[in-house]
Amino acid sequence: MRESGATSLDLLLDLPARGPRRAGLEDALRAAVSGGRLAEGSRLPSSRSLAAQLGLSRNTVADAYAQLVAEGWLVARHGSATRVAAHGRAPSVSSAGSVPAKPAYDLTSGVPDVSAFPRTAWLRAARQALATAPNDTLDYPDPLGSPALRTELSAYLGRVRGVRAAPGHIVVCTGTTQAFFLLAKALGGGEMAVESHGLRYQRRVLEEGGGKLVPLAVDEDGADVSALGLQKGVVLTAAHQFPLGGALSPARRAEALAWARRTGGVVIEDDYDGEFRYDRRPVGALQGLDPERVAYVGTVSKTLAPGLRLGWIAAPPGLLRGVVRAKALSGGGAGVLDQLTLAAFMRGGGYDRHIRRSRLRYRRRRDALVAALDGRASVTGISAGLHALVPVDDEDAVIERGARAGLALHGLGTFGTPGGLVVGYARPPDHAYAGALRALRALL
Template identity: 50%
Template sequence: MTESWVDAAERIGADLHLEVAGPGGRRAALIRALREAVRSGRLAPGTRLPPYRSLAADLGVARNTVADAYAELVAEGWLTARQGSGTRVADRAEPVRHAVRTPGRAPVRARGPRHDLRQGTPDASEFPRAAWQASYRRALQQAPNEVFGPGDPAGRIELREALAEYLARARGVRTEPGRIVICSGFAHALRLLFGGGVLRGPLAVEAYGLGFHRELLAAAGVRTVPLPLDEDGARVDRLGRERAVLLTPAHQFPTGGPLHAARRAAVVDWARARGGVVLEDDYDGEFRYDRKPVGAVQGLDPERVVYIGSVSKSLSPALRLGWMVLPGPLVEEVLAVKGEREAWASVLDQLALADFLSSGSYDRHVRRMRQRYRGRRDRLVAALAAQAPHIEVTGVAAGLHAVLRLPPGTEPSTVKGAVWQGIALDGLSAFRHPETDTQAMAAIGAMGAMDGLVVGYATPPEHAYEAALEALCGVLPADHSA
């Protein structure tokens, strides 16, 4: 069987986000992209580049194209290549430093289910205990004495530096440590931005999203306005007089699919013209299976996009570690709201994560889990094809959950049946914004009121997964069209 680009990329090489486009063919475009990544500082001196085969698989180009590009840049002095050491950014390839002005409640769920197919959490049994322990031990041994005193509200510099390097390399984020503020997760970021008055509403949000976030915003006095969704993501052309927009561009939550490239550019243009802000929730951007990586919208305009991420999906929500990459003018405002003392994220956990990132353990863990979750996804799709072929599965090219489209009117009874069978999952309607005008959405070809299930395939431990799939298929509505 022919090995896919995903198979090859998972086996070897770290993630590296590059935009390979423009005149002169793929080789010339790749050379330009790599040269610019080094020049801008996204790839720091000494950074080891992925092997030819790994990068070629990620970008969908020939192996020789990558080999030729590396050779050209070695000849120009941008890269170095040594036997046994791989290809690295040359020490003298110093980047250009740019001046930066840095100055609804979630659905109710059954307790103690026999089969946990809830979205939003990784497999807790796969937490990398040994690697994390090693990073924690190194961080503790190397920590300066000041670590055990009052903290910096921005977060430890070691973590902010490691995140700046990783996010630039793997997600195409353009930033520096001074623009990163550590927080305890996405909800904490929203509280800092809106609860503290740094940003104000009205806020446009996707018509499907987490009710918990909407309730949090409502408690801060922020009105949310739903944006229609279609197969290309949020209809950003429907943005009006809102001051900001919250999007999940890499993988729309929960319906799936990336925001179309034209709409990514359009929402940045809107923010520039309106003087508004785009909030980018990159909640599971590391996990993609049947498509090439989608870079962060933040890379299009760092002064108009607030990029928010965390380790809740990649490692564990128990760590309570997240980050905001902010436009320069917002940094001091966020820090003022946060206060003089860091009371949210353990400094030692921050140092451990910094080591985990810098040592390559995070890359290795993500690649391993990407393979594991893709296998889970494939088994879910295969089980449905065999036992419920009339049920359409969508949103499975990336992420940790799938959407199962149900016949109209069957969602409530299916969710109730799942509860009776000890299956914890969510109905799709639970994520729909309450002010969504389904008739207006249908008129423009957008997603209206749909019946469905949101099924998390990452949550169950491996030994319980087959039984969970069997139970799920047993509660799905029958095909009455046959």
């Protein structure tokens, strides 16, 4: 009888040349599990298959499996493959007053509600993309990225964000991390200005790309661009400053572009949370005011899911070649099938529908957050984005108390100067959000 795929697995085991064969097999399996080579939940070959691989009798293998099941190394259920049992799992709470191994409620920033990912619509777009893709799309990819996706991005970004970029000036990458690295490489190192409050990983990426960073103060009007000098570039979150929450004022937008034209510097626009606004009119992309001097960076990490690893750069003409060269040397970009799926998703209107639904969901969550803290704490930075600021006196102590209560939070000090909580209201699934707000209210 032919073995099924579930039972004809290969397994490399080093059996001793001498001694009882069954004992040697048991020892080899224990070593493979305890050493981590066979992870929790791993399927093992059937006794018939492993016996054939090792030159043993089937009964010898079956008896060894039975002994390890009795010892708790393996688990076996009737009609299912034998698997490695779970070992060494930590309890969710180790002792009274300690920090839970995994928080009950996660209000950290930077991630959307991944449980709301449009699986059905995405699967439909994936099937359509794969069914209609010409064979040559599976060859080595275009260095700029999928032409189909760049065409859709050009139209979408122009319509929704005011970006002026032809498909030939859009470079698809694996997210903002790769985008900043490519831009830093294309600029060739040297001084770069960054906002004093921002994402530390972004700064590390720019430094790895050769940039020497100069901080710019940030207030309610965004970054103070009047302090710019002879830097090669400046990174701005023009639509929604992270984490303080304001937008770059019209006067400072004009000043930043004037600086770029005067010095030859490049503005790198991180369109952080650009699609999510609630109490204000849409703020167009800075790039649309001067495509020659602004490199626009976007991603689906917060609109869809970070696990997709899809982002883009609308590159100025003077940087395009350098960005593409750096991308080729860094190992390329996202998989072509995911790019084609996103293109089909956008072309069919699925992306627009998902953004509209998400905007409504997150606005309701923001309103619930404000209502829950009414009278307990002020909440700022709420006109757009996926997080809010809650000022507190002793940031570290509040975060520590929250952690002991099973509530994960980011402090403002993580992104700049301490002084408050950066409460992300997008991450919890719908069924957990009310509990997260109750825990936050109790904490404050």
